[in-house]
Amino acid sequence: MDEPGPSDPRIVAFLCRWCAGSGADLAGTSRMQYPPNAIPIRVNCSGRVEPEWVVEALKAGADGVFIGGCHPGDCHYVSGNYKARRRIHLLRRVLAELGIEPQRVALEWVSATEAARFTRLMTDFVAQVRALGPGPYARPPAGAEPELATAGPSATATATASSGAARPAERAAERAADRRAPW
Amino acid sequence: MPSTRGARATRIGVFVCHCGKNIAATVDVERATEALTAQDGVVYGTHHEYLCSDPGQEILKRAIRDHHLTGVVVAACSPSMHEVTFRRAAAAADLNPYLLEIANIREQASWVHRGPGTTDKAIRIGRTMIEKVKGNHPLEALEVSHSSRCLVIGGGIAGIQAALDVADAGFEVLLVEKQPSIAGHMAQLSETFPTLDCSQCILTPKMVEVAHHPRIRLLAYSELESVSGYIGNYRVRIRRKPTYVDPDKCNLCGDCVQACPVRVPSEFELGLAERAAIYIPFPQAVPSSYTLDEASCLGLNPLRCDKCSRVCEVNAIDYDMREEILEEEVGAIVVATGFDLYPKEAMAEYGRGTIPDVIDGFEFERLLSASGPTRGEVRRPSDGRVPREIVFIQCSGSRDPELHLPHCSKICCMYTAKHALLYRHAVHDGTAYVFYIDVRAGGKDYEEFVNRAMEDERILYLRGKVAKVFQQGDKVMVWGVDTLTGRRVEVAADLVVLAQAMVPSDGTADAARALRLACSSEGFLKEAHPKLRPLEALTGGVFLAGAAQGPKDIPEAVAQASGAAVKAVGILAAPMLTHSPEVAEVDEALCSGCAICVPQCPYGAITPGTTARVNELLCESCGTCVAACPSGAMTLRNMSGTQVLSMIRSALAEIPQTVEA
Numbered sequence A: 001m002d003e004p005g006p007s008d009p010r011i012v013a014f015l016c017r018w019c020a021g022s023g024a025d026l027a028g029t030s031r032m033q034y035p036p037n038a039i040p041i042r043v044n045c046s047g048r049v050e051p052e053w054v055v056e057a058l059k060a061g062a063d064g065v066f067i068g069g070c071h072p073g074d075c076h077y078v079s080g081n082y083k084a085r086r087r088i089h090l091l092r093r094v095l096a097e098l099g100i101e102p103q104r105v106a107l108e109w110v111s112a113t114e115a116a117r118f119t120r121l122m123t124d125f126v127a128q129v130r131a132l133g134p135g136p137y138a139r140p141p142a143g144a145e146p147e148l149a150t151a152g153p154s155a156t157a158t159a160t161a162s163s164g165a166a167r168p169a170e171r172a173a174e175r176a177a178d179r180r181a182p183w
Numbered sequence B: 001m002p003s004t005r006g007a008r009a010t011r012i013g014v015f016v017c018h019c020g021k022n023i024a025a026t027v028d029v030e031r032a033t034e035a036l037t038a039q040d041g042v043v044y045g046t047h048h049e050y051l052c053s054d055p056g057q058e059i060l061k062r063a064i065r066d067h068h069l070t071g072v073v074v075a076a077c078s079p080s081m082h083e084v085t086f087r088r089a090a091a092a093a094d095l096n097p098y099l100l101e102i103a104n105i106r107e108q109a110s111w112v113h114r115g116p117g118t119t120d121k122a123i124r125i126g127r128t129m130i131e132k133v134k135g136n137h138p139l140e141a142l143e144v145s146h147s148s149r150c151l152v153i154g155g156g157i158a159g160i161q162a163a164l165d166v167a168d169a170g171f172e173v174l175l176v177e178k179q180p181s182i183a184g185h186m187a188q189l190s191e192t193f194p195t196l197d198c199s200q201c202i203l204t205p206k207m208v209e210v211a212h213h214p215r216i217r218l219l220a221y222s223e224l225e226s227v228s229g230y231i232g233n234y235r236v237r238i239r240r241k242p243t244y245v246d247p248d249k250c251n252l253c254g255d256c257v258q259a260c261p262v263r264v265p266s267e268f269e270l271g272l273a274e275r276a277a278i279y280i281p282f283p284q285a286v287p288s289s290y291t292l293d294e295a296s297c298l299g300l301n302p303l304r305c306d307k308c309s310r311v312c313e314v315n316a317i318d319y320d321m322r323e324e325i326l327e328e329e330v331g332a333i334v335v336a337t338g339f340d341l342y343p344k345e346a347m348a349e350y351g352r353g354t355i356p357d358v359i360d361g362f363e364f365e366r367l368l369s370a371s372g373p374t375r376g377e378v379r380r381p382s383d384g385r386v387p388r389e390i391v392f393i394q395c396s397g398s399r400d401p402e403l404h405l406p407h408c409s410k411i412c413c414m415y416t417a418k419h420a421l422l423y424r425h426a427v428h429d430g431t432a433y434v435f436y437i438d439v440r441a442g443g444k445d446y447e448e449f450v451n452r453a454m455e456d457e458r459i460l461y462l463r464g465k466v467a468k469v470f471q472q473g474d475k476v477m478v479w480g481v482d483t484l485t486g487r488r489v490e491v492a493a494d495l496v497v498l499a500q501a502m503v504p505s506d507g508t509a510d511a512a513r514a515l516r517l518a519c520s521s522e523g524f525l526k527e528a529h530p531k532l533r534p535l536e537a538l539t540g541g542v543f544l545a546g547a548a549q550g551p552k553d554i555p556e557a558v559a560q561a562s563g564a565a566v567k568a569v570g571i572l573a574a575p576m577l578t579h580s581p582e583v584a585e586v587d588e589a590l591c592s593g594c595a596i597c598v599p600q601c602p603y604g605a606i607t608p609g610t611t612a613r614v615n616e617l618l619c620e621s622c623g624t625c626v627a628a629c630p631s632g633a634m635t636l637r638n639m640s641g642t643q644v645l646s647m648i649r650s651a652l653a654e655i656p657q658t659v660e661a
Helices: A020-029 A051-059 A080-097 A115-132 A153-164 A166-178 B029-037 B054-066 B079-092 B106-110 B116-135 B157-168 B184-188 B199-212 B255-259 B307-311 B361-368 B412-426 B446-456 B506-515 B554-572 B624-628 B641-652
Strands: A011-016 A038-043 A064-069 A105-109 B012-017 B042-048 B071-076 B100-104 B142-144 B149-153 B172-176 B216-219 B222-230 B233-240 B324-330 B332-335 B339-341 B358-360 B389-396 B431-436 B460-463 B466-472 B475-482 B487-493 B495-500 B502-504 B542-544 B577-579 B584-586 B634-636
Touching (some): A011 A020, A011 A115, A011 B641, A038 B116, A051 A080, A064 A080, A080 A105, A105 A115, B012 B054, B029 B116, B054 B071, B071 B079, B071 B116, B079 B100, B106 B116, B149 B157, B149 B554, B157 B184, B157 B199, B172 B233, B222 B324, B222 B506, B233 B332, B332 B506, B332 B554, B389 B412, B412 B495, B460 B475, B475 B495, B624 B634
Parallel strands (some): A011 A038, B389 B431, B389 B495, B431 B460
Antiparallel strands (some): B142 B577, B233 B324, B466 B475
């Protein structure tokens, strides 16, 4: 189950250097085990995470995006985590409008000592994303994929738009039918 | 893979570390090296058993020179471990150190996963760092001047020691203490284990030294309000509460105490004695002056009561004294905020603090102390009788994850042995029982001390927990079990002493909040590395000393304080500090001057104008402004949006099954 097969969720995890990243390091030092689906990208602060990055990750085939920051009140940079919270909250609403499940984007607080919490959050998030199924721009079956990774930034946008647009559109329609939007 | 970037001059080298078996056991290092070497822009790749070893670093240096590398990725342990090592090696080979990045494939891959997915993840992590290095620029560290004063928070034995050591090294110290006097809990102790030195007698000379040290400025009855700034240049706000007594005028005659009509429980005596509203915590207090406690005074209003002021011959009492806020610049901070005992009110099984003859360790210290409320005679609080049978309960609140706290408080085995021994010295025909889980007497001469208590003083050690303590008549009934004989034990005791768990003081939580320090789940301050950086907080320029960091005894607290002092002096004595050059930067061509970034910055590092301007020395590189900039004009050096977008794509791209090198 720990093995990422072809259908296994692919996740990008933005971890802040001070809390979530240190917690992840401590999980390693403590030899805790969690699924290997999330590729960590270290940022100085969760407040550095641009909503555009989350969108880009989903466009590039991620099934979920995890952002780990310091607990409220503990941010190494005073208040970056609050700013992250506002941005990600807004982004999730926009994603919902676009027919993308907001549960694909998680923002969690993990302190530098909470290795067990990090392990649990990672395990749960992988399970949650797996339950949601492939992401809006999930990679096509192996072999037919290369343009995403090899093309330059502008070409990527076009490539994803053409290869993935049909699927999200119909899926969005499906979802819109049974979704009760809160606004 | 074709690409427009990197094809020209980018020559990246990839170095994969086995870390013995730490990485190589779960990551196929050969496949990882092969896959990473096949990445666009990578011209050289190798793997080695221990890259951090001298031969490993030699390989790195030689490859940088031989292959004219313009960037390096070391796939190894967390950057918090060896980033400095490898960047130094790169610099030695004339590669700008900021062109080297670490891919963390140990803590975040090889140690946390098993199976082939681990190698895939390691490759993906490596690829993100290759993309990052492609966008990195050579940078030079910024130099910053700094303050050469030190702030010590907490005036217990750890804070006193740290303050003295820093001051003796030639630097000014601000010592902030919440209580009216420095001394901390150590002044409350009667004797100290294992030598049975009188605690006050060894502490007070240090307190006097603090009082007279030309480079220590003592701010008693003061609290840290807020902290801003960064290593070397912290700006601290300290609130000085009014004592309503001018310490320069007060001659300690004590007439005011006689005149004061108020009596409240004394904090120093833990409620075993009373004090007036105007008081000195104990005779040797430093600063040596009285304090008028606003909360218990009849109202600081001469119309209601001015008895103390009327009898004060030197006119030291000033009801109009105001609270003061001091703003000071300091270069380093030592946090020595200490501990408290887990409240006995939390012990439902031991009477929840309602039985007068169930007391905690500190209260018993006061009963034993020659300066205490009973002048050193052991008398129980309820009726003042000398207890003939006394029960000591160890691990009260400690080592009890179900009901109380999971940690071992470390000092209780020793002080309980001391308590029982001192009790036997005071009451020769008394019987002392000690209930324990195990006796942990790790320390120089500690085991011998406990043996002396057990054998010479014939103290009854019963291995087992106490299930219940309750009042019956004038006795305190103790129901326990002796697990070595398997029998239930019932003792009709006169006095029960609980070795309550050590918990961080309230001041520790306040300091952690003000300084944004990480804490463990119990609230003890977290060190930067549990083994190798035990004196440092993760925040640069902040050091930890004493029991605020974890349970410890006096010699350990003193040793840690001296260590923290040396660490602080390391900063204070440096001619210049370096500051990371990986800070925010404005592209003036793109900036419209909208100033959205300005309120984002928690450090006030951005000045608005036609275009925003960043003060590089104030910038701490969080990048919050970058994420907020609507025109993409703000960027973080060597962590630009473009870099991260490439990192994201490389993290998600497929890994080719067959790799051509």
